[in-house]
Amino acid sequence: MKTYQLIATSAMGLEALVAKEVRDLGYECTVDNGKITFKGDELAIARCNLWLRTADRIKIAIGEFKATTFDELFEKTKALPWEDFLPEDAEFPVTGKSVKSKLFSVPDCQAIVKKAIVERLRKHYKKTGWFEENGPLYKIEVALHKDTALITLDTSGSGLHKRGYRVEQGEAPLKETLAAALVLLTNWTPDRPFVDPFCGSGTIPIEAALIGQNIAPGFNREFLSEQWGFISEKIWDEARTEAEDKANYDQPLDIFGSDIDHRMVNMAQENAFEAGLGDLITFKQMQVRDFTTQKQYGVIIGNPPYGERLGDKPAVQKMYQEMGHAFKDLDTWSIYMMTSDEEFEAFYGKQATKKRKLFNGFIKTDYYQYWGKRKPKNC
Structure with a gap:
């Protein structure tokens, strides 16, 4: 199985707890503000989604690089192996955020990342027109911080706090x-x-x-990555x-x-x-x-x-x-x-x-x- 750079995102103040949970599952990790980074295969993606009680979501880090111009953002995004993740019919919206970076226009960054992925996939799938995007959903995020772009793929879908048991809630529900x-x-x-x-x-x-x-807190729900071709049904069966x-x-x-x-x-x-x-x-x-x-x-x-x-x-x-x-x-x-x-x-x-x-x-x-x-x- 392939090894991925994975990120468990966390609410402020809970990073140490999330890191302990990740280590308890058998994965060495590093801790930063709001994120816990570790390496793992497809089974790790399934296990972490099912088991992490205090993390917000599990993401795959597709690439991280310096980007101070839109050309740089475009070329470095295009150089990433998108065909390893996205099938020809993939629906892949791009969200974004930018903090203390020269590329501060989030809508422009989103559009450029989207265009770069399309260019890469066109070449791989030998396609000239637009992609239909009527297949499985792949949520991509470009996050710029101090001119470093981190591009991730969300494996969870709904946040991990959505266990699936809350039929009703009060006015100010606790996550x-x-x-x-x-x-x-x-x-x-x-x-x-x-x-x-x-x-x-x-x-x-x-x-x-x-x-x-x-x-396992995720026993009663589904995850976005269950629909993806590169994580087999057998992996999810094994994790469950x-x-x-x-x-x-x-x-x-x-x-x-x-x-x-x-x-x-x-x-x-x-x-x-x-x-x-x-x-x-x-x-x-x-x-x-x-x-x-x-x-x-x-x-x-x-x-x-x-x-x-x-x-x-x-x-x-x-x-x-x-x-x-x-x-x-x-x-x-x-x-x-x-x-x-x-x-x-x-x-x-x-x-x-x-x-x-x-x-x-x-x-x-x-x-x-x-x-x-x-x-x-x-x-």
Whole structure:
């Protein structure tokens, strides 16, 4: 099989997590802002799309080169082996972006890259007219940064956060990739109780259940590259068989999600059943101040309201106080809360053991971590 230069793209702040996932799959990688680069074959493309929980998408790097003029961009794009990837009937739209580069007109860069690919394919397929573009879709991107052009082919299609289980969502849904990251950044293991007191449409509990049973997050969806001729159906079958073999459906889980809004609770239940996890997660309508438990050594993860809208802040901060009071005696539990409110610790009533900066979309947040007592080895 051929080896490709692959890129797993990542949200800011999650690069180290994505890199760990890539290495866990057996691929050495390098880490840069928003991207993790590694080498892999066709099977690696399929496996990474199926398994990476925190990456945004998987791309093939077709070429990278200096380009300060449109002629240079055209000739160097044309020199790339496009016929190895694109069949004669390929549909291949080109998107673009440019940062700190002489070639700053993105529409012009897109048009030139498109023209260069057409010229290359015309010569290879011995064609004089236009290409019909009525076959499989190949999404190409030209990204210019400091006069270096990186041309990539997107293998994922829809972003990897689209797992396929979310039938419904609330007003400000948490991306599945970020929800998985929130779980992976904790000390939770599948043998411990897990609670999300602000479950919304259920994303964090569902991602925890997928992690707990080692279910590949992409098991329930399709990927753009499944339609491509150079990645055979046999490769995808092999990757899916591996995912099925590695899943631990017998792993018992104690996962609980609650929300103040009964409509969100119903939505969360529907999404959990769509993911095939409906029997594993308990959902309940409840306010966080009413949470009590006799269980020990559990983990609480929450993405509470931030009070971003002006009138909401006092009510949200009062809720942080109530939450601090409800959780104060849970000394064996570890508690993790993500919020943009810089006064969170003051209202919660306790300083975090550790904080980590994360971005929820474009909102800069902190992930406040309160570590509970360690579970004795004989428990």
